[in-house]
Amino acid sequence: MADAENRSLxxxxxxxxxxxxxxxxWMFLFFVVPLVTLLRIALSYKPDPFHPQTVFNWQWSNFGTxxxxxxxxxxxxxxxxxIATLLCVLISYPIAYFIAFRAGAWKNLLLGLVMVPFFxxxxxxxxxxKTLLADHGVVLGALxxxxxxxxxxxxxxxxxxxxxxxxxxxxGGLTYNFLPFALLPIYVSLEKIDLRLMxxxxxxxxxFARSFRKVILPLSLPGVFAGTLLTFIPATGDFINVTLxxxxxxxxxxxxxxxxxxxxxxxxxxxxxxxVLMLIISTMVLVYAKFLGTEDLA
Amino acid sequence: MSGRGWxxxxxxxxxxxxxxxxxxxxxxxxxxxxxHVGEHGNNIGWKGFTLDNWGRAxxxxxxxxxxxxxxxxxxxxxxxxxxxxxLVAVALSRYRMRGGAFINMMLVLPLxxxxxxxxxxxxxxxxxxxxxxxxFNWHLGTTTxxxxxxxxxxxxxxxxxxxxxxxLDWTLExxxxxxxxxPLRTFRKITLPxxxxxxxxxxxxxxxxxxxxxxxxxxxxxxxMTKTFPRAVFDTAKRRVEPQIHxxxxxxxxxxxxxxxxxxxxxxxxxxKLG
Numbered sequence: 424m425a426d427a428e429n430r431s432l433x434x435x436x437x438x439x440x441x442x443x444x445x446x447x448x449w450m451f452l453f454f455v456v457p458l459v460t461l462l463r464i465a466l467s468y469k470p471d472p473f474h475p476q477t478v479f480n481w482q483w484s485n486f487g488t489x490x491x492x493x494x495x496x497x498x499x500x501x502x503x504x505x506i507a508t509l510l511c512v513l514i515s516y517p518i519a520y521f522i523a524f525r526a527g528a529w530k531n532l533l534l535g536l537v538m539v540p541f542f543x544x545x546x547x548x549x550x551x552x553k554t555l556l557a558d559h560g561v562v563l564g565a566l567x568x569x570x571x572x573x574x575x576x577x578x579x580x581x582x583x584x585x586x587x588x589x590x591x592x593x594x595g596g597l598t599y600n601f602l603p604f605a606l607l608p609i610y611v612s613l614e615k616i617d618l619r620l621m622x623x624x625x626x627x628x629x630x631f632a633r634s635f636r637k638v639i640l641p642l643s644l645p646g647v648f649a650g651t652l653l654t655f656i657p658a659t660g661d662f663i664n665v666t667l668x669x670x671x672x673x674x675x676x677x678x679x680x681x682x683x684x685x686x687x688x689x690x691x692x693x694x695x696x697x698x699v700l701m702l703i704i705s706t707m708v709l710v711y712a713k714f715l716g717t718e719d720l721a
Numbered sequence: 722m723s724g725r726g727w728x729x730x731x732x733x734x735x736x737x738x739x740x741x742x743x744x745x746x747x748x749x750x751x752x753x754x755x756x757h758v759g760e761h762g763n764n765i766g767w768k769g770f771t772l773d774n775w776g777r778a779x780x781x782x783x784x785x786x787x788x789x790x791x792x793x794x795x796x797x798x799x800x801x802x803x804x805x806x807x808l809v810a811v812a813l814s815r816y817r818m819r820g821g822a823f824i825n826m827m828l829v830l831p832l833x834x835x836x837x838x839x840x841x842x843x844x845x846x847x848x849x850x851x852x853x854x855x856x857f858n859w860h861l862g863t864t865t866x867x868x869x870x871x872x873x874x875x876x877x878x879x880x881x882x883x884x885x886x887x888x889l890d891w892t893l894e895x896x897x898x899x900x901x902x903x904p905l906r907t908f909r910k911i912t913l914p915x916x917x918x919x920x921x922x923x924x925x926x927x928x929x930x931x932x933x934x935x936x937x938x939x940x941x942x943x944x945x946m947t948k949t950f951p952r953a954v955f956d957t958a959k960r961r962v963e964p965q966i967h968x969x970x971x972x973x974x975x976x977x978x979x980x981x982x983x984x985x986x987x988x989x990x991x992x993x994k995l996g
Contacts, residue, residue, distance in 0.1 A: 438816060439818040446806055447824060449875060453871075453872040464845045517736065525729060525732060531989075536744075537743070539743075540747065544750075544933060544970045545933050545935070546954045550765075550958055551746035554766060680838075694841065697837065697842070701838045
């Protein structure tokens with residue numbers, strides 16, 4: 424009897440590892456190993472520009488070359504992603520709040536609607552913005568009718584009266600494309616909040632603004648953090664919005680990495696700059712994770 | 722709660738504007754599938770209504786074959802990812818195990834790595850004179866695309882399923898066993914019904930991820946051999962946006978919405994019956 428129990432206990436100990444082994448093996452082979460090969464290429468040199476062969480020789484200088492060559496696009500990518508992330512959080516917080524607390528019977532429908540963009544082609548939605556932002560498009564027309572073009576021109580949103588192929592168009596596209604990634608985690612964290620806390624605060628004569636600041640805001644911060652990461656990370660690497668909505672001077676790090684790998688075959692420096700990008704982002708994630716753990720990312 | 726009244730009105734307005742922002746481009750995709758631009762016109766700018774584009778939706782177009790290619794890749798990659806990912810999720814939420822935090826980190830890392838880095842790193846893995854696998858010759862094409870898609874869908878599925886499994890009552894399995902149920906029967910009658918809604922949802926979302934991926938695919942698909950739908954769209958979009966793209970995208974979107982709505986309705990009905 425005791426023997427059988429022991430055996431089943433031992434089995435229970437092995438089972439989770441057996442279950443997770445195939446998946447983890449896959450992740451090891453096709454996520455971890457490629458990062459190693461990427462690092463190896465980043466430390467190699469390429470003797471012949473017209474032959475793909477690279478030679479590994481601890482060439483750390485690739486990182487310096489990469490910085491001086493792609494520093495501008497790297498910084499630009501982070502600036503675009505940063506502004507877009509800020510806008511995403513600012514726009515999605517009130518929407519998430521409404522869906523979580525004030526939507527009533529509409530809650531599930533609205534949540535479903537937030538998911539719809541996931542099932543529509545990312546590229547086509549961006550192409551649609553091209554039409555909307557065009558010189559004779561709807562958005563510019565509306566701004567003209569509201570006599571806002573002058574003001575927005577001064578603020579630098581419009582560039583010589585244009586909207587398409589400007590910084591604003593790229594940031595607008597990024598904000599649009601990643602909005603659901605910010606909205607859903609914020610919604611999830613708001614939804615968990617026990618509203619009786621707010622009633623309790625109100626009973627104790629706390630005005631709404633104050634109880635919001637003291638109760639809801641801090642409790643929803645994990646969602647805000649998760650949403651920030653899920654927006655910022657893909658936005659920094661994205662080059663689709665820049666290619667379709669920007670112009671050659673708005674090129675970001677994503678454009679450069681893709682070009683250098685797939686067009687110019689300039690592997691070592693491109694590998695180096697990809698690793699730098701990954702390193703910066705991993706550092707940010709680690710700092711974040713220290714504050715809130717990885718649980719809320721899912 | 723004070724702050725209702727005007728506060729709620731402003732909140733409503735912001736939400737409304739937010740949804741308009743989210744949906745204008747999506748509605749436009751649908752509308753532009755009826756745009757009268759001619760078979761080889763550039764589908765930017767409204768020219769008038771026609772049904773022609775729908776009439777020749779599948780006529781000898783590279784986009785139809787590209788969509789098939791995308792669906793084939795998604796079918797294999799997402800099935801594989803759903804099986805492997807769900808097993809990991811069950812392991813993490815059903816059992817206490819040492820190293821669970823490590824596995825969790827391995828699942829979160831791909832989500833926190835920009836696609837461009839994953840694409841570039843896979844490129845260096847599959848790259849001809851491969852540094853690690855010596856002379857093993859990867860042929861860039863459908864296989865490498867499936868491998869890559871399985872990788873990023875796997876972590877996504879595992880995390881989604883894990884989130885859905887949180888809070889499930891696993892002692893029900895023990896209860897069934899105590900009542901003399903065989904392990905297989907317990908799995909079929911208790912475990913599977915408990916975990917399958919989460920797995921189905923994760924599978925659907927991973928399909929959406931897979932058929933929409935451009936960045937990683939562009940690194941591992943090689944030349945024109947493996948043209949997925951996003952690749953076909955991106956490659957032609959710089960010159961010309963063909964109306965057929967809008968027709969096919971509208972079909973996929975409609976199908977997805979129908980699946981989600983029926984899923985939700987059926988789920989609600991079942992819950993209502995049980996409750």
